Amino acid sequence: MSVYFVLYRPEKVHTSDTSKLIDMLTGQQTSLAGAPLESCTQAVSAIRVKKHPVHKDHIILLDTPGFDDTFKSDFQILQMISDWLVEIYKKKARLTGILYLHRITDNRMAGSPHRNLRMFGDLCGDKAARNVVLVTTMWDKLRSRDIGDRRQEELERNFWNPMIKNGATTTQFENTVQAAWEIIDNVIIRRNEGVALLLQEEIVDLKLRLEETKAGREVYATLQALQSKQKETLEQLANRAATEDDKKIAAELHEELRNLQKELEKTFKEMQKLHIPLGRKVAMFFNRKTKAKRKKLAPAPA
Structure with missing residues (x-):
């Protein structure tokens, strides 16, 4: 029986961290190490650890693409992760451990790190936190x-x-082979049963579309906030350009306006992909109410 571990790196700059951990667990160098500037992992990578003295060939590492990718939107990244997770869930495989990597050198949690942490929580759910x-x-x-x-x-x-209150644990990766295996071994000892993520249950069991899941709605909320900020900046730039007497500066402002308008259009298109029609929202609401009622009225065992 295979033991699955998901290595979740929230952002593209975490590539080298994950690669070092994978290299130490597999005993071989991957092509991902030492490439922190652009996201190298363009898909979920499955790496099997071979010939381990205790675990043999049973450990499989799932390396996820990072969010804030250079070339892909957050929803595209979420779609890639979702496809893999749904595939293994349908095959009855469960996740023994989910490793969330965070650089201790980061001295702030504002912006993307905090948003990506929320995304991780929405993807896992409370029940999976124990793993x-x-x-x-x-x-x-x-x-x-x-x-x-x-x-x-x-x-x-x-x-x-x-997450800690729901059973998650914390540890420090000291950048050694021993430290890497201590993380894996401790999870296996502590949690010998795999777990399903909230995202897997939402899509497979509840038949939700990706945009309707908690993680999908988090992406939509982020896009809404970005759109609002872009509109505000666009208005400010337009006012500055309209009142600027210097022709060179005015031309530069108009160029900024054109670029920002393109970004705003891109954000709007992404939001359209994630928009849930009112009829679908109503159907989802009554479907959940019906399921809850059936569960409540189920006969007690004799």
Whole structure:
């Protein structure tokens, strides 16, 4: 029986972190290591660990593409991850561990890191949290160990606390083969049963479309916020361009306006893909109510 681990890296800059961990677990160098500037993993990669003295050939690592990709939208990345997860779920495979990698060198959780953490939570759900390991990486790059300890404490207290309350654990990856295997072994010892992610249950069991899942709705909410910000910036630039006397500066502002208008159109198109029609929302609502009623009225065992 195979044991599946998902290595979830929230952003493209996490590529080298994941690759180091995979290299140490497999004993071979992947083509992903050392490429932090653009997202190298364009699809979910399945890597089987071979000839392990204890686990033999049973461990399979699923390396997910990072969000904030250079060439793909967040929804496209979510679609790729979803396709893989749904495929293995239909084959009755369950996930023994989900590793969330976070660089301890990052001193802020604002913007993308915080948004991607919410996305991760929506993808996993509360039930799967017990199989989640929140892994901090790049400890060897810190000037002071105390700085890392303070950041780890802040992460656990202010950002990771909901998942920890639902059973998730935390650990530090010290960039050694021993440390890499300790993470895997501890999960196997602690959780010998696999778990289904919320996204898998929503799509396969509840028959939801990807845009209707909790993770899909998070992507839509992010696009709404981005669209609002783009419109505000567009209005400000238009006002500046209209009142600018310097022709050169005015021309530069108009060029910025054209570029931003293209970005706004791109955002709008992405939102259209994720929009749920009113009729579908009503059908989803009554479908859930019916399922809940059936569950409530099910006869008690004799």
